[in-house]
Amino acid sequence: MSRLPSLYISHGSPMTALNPGQVGVRLAELAAQLPRPRAIVMASAHWLTYQPAVGAHPQPPTIHDFGGFPPALFALQYPAPGDPALAADVAxxxxxxxxxxAQDPQRGLDHGAWVPLRLLYPDADIPVVPLALQPMLGPAHQLALGRAxxxxRDDGVLLIGSGSITHNLHDFRAYHSGGEAPYVRPFVEWVEQRLQANDTEALLDYRRQAPYAERAHPTDEHFQPLHFAMGAAGSEQLGARRIDAGIDAGMLAMDIYRFDGAAS
Incomplete structure (x- = not known):
């Protein structure tokens, strides 16, 4: 079986499910390029715990963990099966x-998981195991999760971190109807440069080193899935490739990264 890359996906707002735009095109293209996985482990910015946890539900429910959106969004389901045996292996x-x-037999798929998965694999026929993140433990912890x-990846499992390469919802009103937040492109370019240079140490220290880090990420939870995907590359040579999916609402950069690691 061909080795799969690990992925980092910027999932955008829940409305991405109804209006997928450029990220929908890019994810469909990516799915067509990848070997078909036997299962997916999905670390989402919207499942946060104090210690590692993995979902072991045999049929994870679709969680609509948001409010104030159109009824059509709440009607969407992503009925992918779970994989309790894989969850036990992960644990x-x-x-x-x-x-x-911990193994959580009740956990479903939050929108950080099912929104991008609907665009990657719309048939919902690949088992999905959700994985919690612990941002309070820092980026190095998420890197360790991925490395473990x-x-x-050699056994047909696609490892995905789902967040947003920039995520400052305080700026939504200022930019959603036009314009672009001035910090987005400098931050995105710094991340790409550091990933291409395999500079894991700088990316772990992004709060101090990245331009406009506090503006791009007032909190850590949407950036740290990147560290999970970096760890899942399995090597100091990340093999990072950026897939540009545009900027949503002037302040949500929708970058996707695939990490192929060192050549086999």
Missing amino acids: QRLAAAGLPT LAPL
């Missing part, structure tokens, strides 16, 4: 790496 691998992990699970 075992993380525990072996010193990251004891990286060998699953």
Whole structure:
């Protein structure tokens, strides 16, 4: 079986599910390029816990974890099966790496998971296992989560971190009807440069080193799925490739990254 890359996906607002725009095109193209995975492990910015946790529901429900959107959005479902056996394997691998992990038999798929997955695999016929993140433990922790699970890529498992390359909803009113937040492009360009240089240390220290880090990410949870995907590359040589999917509402950069790691 061909080795899969790991991915970082900017999932945008929940409305991406109804109006996918450029990111929908890019994700469909990406799905066509990848070998078909046997399962997906999805680390979303919208499932946050104090210690590692993995979803073990055999049929994860679709979670509509938002409010104030059109009824059509709440009617959407993503009925992909779960994979309790894979969830147990994930928990075992993380525990072996010193990251004891709870299995949650009730957890469904939040919009950080099902919105991009509907664009990648609209048939919802690939099992999905959600994975929680712990932003309070810092970027190095998310990197360690990814590294512990990286060998699953050789077994047909697609490892995805879902967040947003920039995420400052305080600026939505200022830019959603036109214009572009001045910090978006400098921040996005810095991230791409550091990833291309395999500069993991700078990316772990992005709060101090990246331009406009506090504006691009007032909180960490939407950026740290990138560190998970970096760790899942399985190598210091990240093999990072940026897929530009535009800027939504003037302040949400929709970049996608694939990490192929070092050549086999």
